[in-house]
Amino acid sequence: AQENEKCFGVSKAGENDCAAGPGTTCAGTSSVDYQGNAWTLVPAGTCEDTVIEASMTMDDTERKGSLEALERDVPAT
Template sequence: MPRTPLRTQLRSPLSIAAALAGAVSAAAMAQPAQAQEGQERCYGITRAGENLCENAFQGHSCAGQATLDFHGGDWVLVPAGTCEEMQGALEPYDGINQNPPA
């Protein structure tokens, strides 16, 4: 049986470890923004490209990917109790906010 050089033997496990580390870190960065204490998700008040995370209706899956202004599936975090004052909604809805914030 031919011998495999030590360098080749090490390369494979190191490559696998590097790939796994990259995948884990990419997954961690892709986690949706979570509301902190004193904040709430507010739907329908963001302009295109200003959303924090995924669209509630699977239109996109990342922050900044909204293509429509004031879509009811896109959200941002706001101080608790201020969403409805800004003409937003606390639950997602399909459509465009007809009374967007000024």
């Protein structure tokens, strides 16, 4: 079986894998596209190479995957 790693900040709203930070409980609970504290499993070694094109984001800013939770794009609590 292929190894996977958690990749933060690359999930579309409602498509994260499981519990992240405040505002999420488990799979499918992220409420913001590319929410920084929500993660998705990706093939090992690919997370930090994952780039979300600027044209795909609300503020036209490129996003990259991270192996650690990010403070960007987190819903207001």
